Amino acid sequence: MSKEKFYITTAIAYTSKKPHIGNTYEIVLTDAIARFNRFIGKDVFFLTGTDEHGQKIQEIAENEGITPKQHVDKIAGQIKDIADMLNISYDKFIRTTDDYHVKAVQQIFKKLYDQGDIYKSEYEGWYCTPCESFWTETQLVDGKCPDCGREVKKAKEEAYFFKMSKYQNKLMEYIESHPEFIQPESRKNEMVNNFLKPGLQDLCVSRTSFTWGIPVEFDPGHIVYVWIDALSNYIT
Template sequence: MSEKKTFYITTPIYYPSDNLHIGHAYTTVAADAMARFKKLTGYDVRFLTGSDEHGQKIERSARERGQTPKEYVDKIVAGFQHLWRMLDISNDDFIRTTEDRHKRVVQRIFQKLYDQGDIYKAGYEGWYCTPCETFWTEGRLEEGNCPDCGRPVEFMEEESYFFKMSKYADRMLKHIEDNPDFIQPVSRRNEMVSFIKSGLEDLCVSRTTFDWGIPVPFDPKHVIYVWVDALTNYISALGYGEENDDLYQKYWPADVHLVGKDIVRFHTIIWPIMLMAAGLPLPKQVVGHGWLLLESGKMSKSKGNVVDPLVLIDKYGVDAIRYYLLREMPYGADAYYSEEALVHRINQDLANDFGNLFNRTCAMVNKYFKGRLEAPSLPEGPDEELIELARSTPETVEELMNRREIANAVAAIIRLAGRANKYLEETAPWALAKDPEKQDRLNTVLYNVAEALRFATVMASPFMPGLPGRVWPLLGIEDRPELHTWESLQWGKLPGGTVLKRGEPLFPRIDPATLGEA
């Protein structure tokens, strides 16, 4: 048996300045869906998320609360981990930048870059944005403010170490040109190419004005600044440079770094140049997704205009929230969040197209055949179109997932459920039931819908991992794991003699009048 192909996917590591909001949840749910999909289709998957815990902002916030930085981050990071459990996230590891396994790797890389002359000491003066933890030259400011977040910057002077990013600019450009899939979508790639061509400055990689960070190994009054520290997590979590580096050897380079569009630059310029300088392979792809916006604009922990995913999970259920996030975000573009849109999506796609189809089918099989479906007769009339769509949808979904077009992949699955609903209208099983000579045809129609539902449930499992556990017992195949796999998506595998049960609605309709109620 040949060894499985590997797939390594990462989220950004989140900054514990406050609890996470629905926008962060999107990134992690999307990465989880990709990881689960690859696992379903036969890959050996490694999925990493974590927390980025150092820096001036954390040190200041902890001091304001009378806590040590570690006490402050421990509580918030526990909240991150709780949220991921509630969202059914299947990460294999959670890396914290305060862990020793991470610190060792960061210091090792910093030392290597210094030893080979790629890091040097100099005086620094420039404009600094504390919320973004980024230095800016005068020319990059917009109306005197940070070009990323629009907030005021402060002028700082200090002795720092610098990384010779400018030395690698041409090589980085060539890599982007030679590997068109490296930065996706194309709009982000074009932005990064323009940024590099406008001139790369050397990067400040140490600070002395605060001490909450990893010390520079040969100059401990400096702490290693955020980008070298945070970005290294993707290999420190694999044990790069450690005595046991099996995970690094097996999974690096990463197949996908999934990040929000605001941090694409750090992942497609700073991180790959650091790896180039260290003589390490570059990640295969960085995908920069859009933002989940409110009508009032971008969600921001510091502005306080955030939507708490835990409240929504409690109200609507985890599968419905995951479905909404994945279906609503178009590839590469922004999406707008509102509770009205969430309820509309749940009612339209999940309650009507999927849940109602399932409930009707189980009810009719029980009413007409006491729950028992036999093997179907030869297809006729509208059967062919439904069967052909069911057969072709797995390939469509796989192609879309390989292009990271998650919303379109989810839409293709729901399209199959919608087609099965239309098929019921076309074949009118309630009319067939009135004719004793059409019992065989009635059985075939209901079999076809049940099989289409099995296909849809298998394909939907990476996106709504709680769904199969509710569907399989009602579909009568709870104890038939071989029918839950990607390989089982060959039409007609649902065995004759299967007994379907009636149950509670999978996705009850939500009354829009209840919006806003706790």
């Protein structure tokens, strides 16, 4: 008789700076849940790892006089060393610079493009480098990033976009018919009221203003943006 499968993951840590207490706190809690589920007989797969691409990392490496790969190798090594020192029982430590992850992300991007979910257009807005986020004029707070409060700069570039708007009704229907899908209830309400009901906007999923990332295989001037690169680690 096969065991019930149980999958659990941390958010993968961003390798811009050295690890902090939040990384440790999260992985210890996740480890406790994984160990308990193994103890009661489930087939557990526990994932953790590191998110290693982006403009912020490229700029930090340039300021340090090293390559982005040298920088992320150092930080990812520190994060893994801490997990091992704490005897964390992870089954896989993934890095978004791993060859198989890079290949899979390129395949995912191409499939989404081929089936009409991704299209090329142009993005213009206010960009916050630390958050790696674009904002509209109305989203800024006192002319600064609404998330971190730092300065933003005007940016315009060609980009690929994912048709999130295409899936709005399907998402609403699924969430309504599967009330346990997003927990706790407060987070479900936040997702529905703040994002879905006002209307989903198409999402920028490539960048051309930096080079440290996974190239779009069929359009090499473009780098796959974090939403498809880092988030895909939970699949790859």
